[in-house]
Amino acid sequence: MDRPVCHCHGRRMCPKTNASCSDSADRLTVRIRRSGHCAVLTPRGEIDHGSVRVLDRALESLLDDADSIVLNMAEVSFMDSAGLHFLHRLDCLGRRHGIPTAAVNWMNQPRLLWELVHAPPTPSAKASGLVA
Structure with a gap:
């Protein structure tokens, strides 16, 4: 039985969800609330x-x-590199x-990914010449 090709990865199945990536847009909703001129997403x-x-x-x-944008991450259960790129775009756009x-109220997995990417290099990584 053939399964749909994932438009994101060019594979038959999305590697993370075992479903077509086109389904992933249905798994994310965004509520926008305004507090004065501050927008909270x-x-x-x-x-x-996806x-x-x-x-x-x-x-x-x-x-x-x-006048300001807050990204409330309290209801985000999972984030991959696309989320990291979005956060970078948000920061660049703001600047x-x-x-x-600001991004606030992080759940465990997205926070750990953010910290992993933004952690200072370990002394052994510096000594090996992998980082400057």
Whole structure:
């Protein structure tokens, strides 16, 4: 029995979910709440390659009238490198438009991924010449 080709990975199955990646957009919703001129985005579900476009669209809708943007991560159960790239885009966008941004209330797996990527190099990595 043939299964659909994953449009994200070019494989028959999405390696993370054993389903077509087109299904992953259904696993993420974004609630936008405003507190004065501060916009609070609260994604719920998993931030991965197939679902990050939902966050991108929500962010684009805020650029004209938000003085600050807060990403409330309290309901994000999983994040992969696409989520890290989104956080980088959020930071760059904020800097470019002079809008303060923050990500708060991290759940365990997304927080651990963020910390892993942003951890200072270990002394052994420096000694091996792998990092400057």
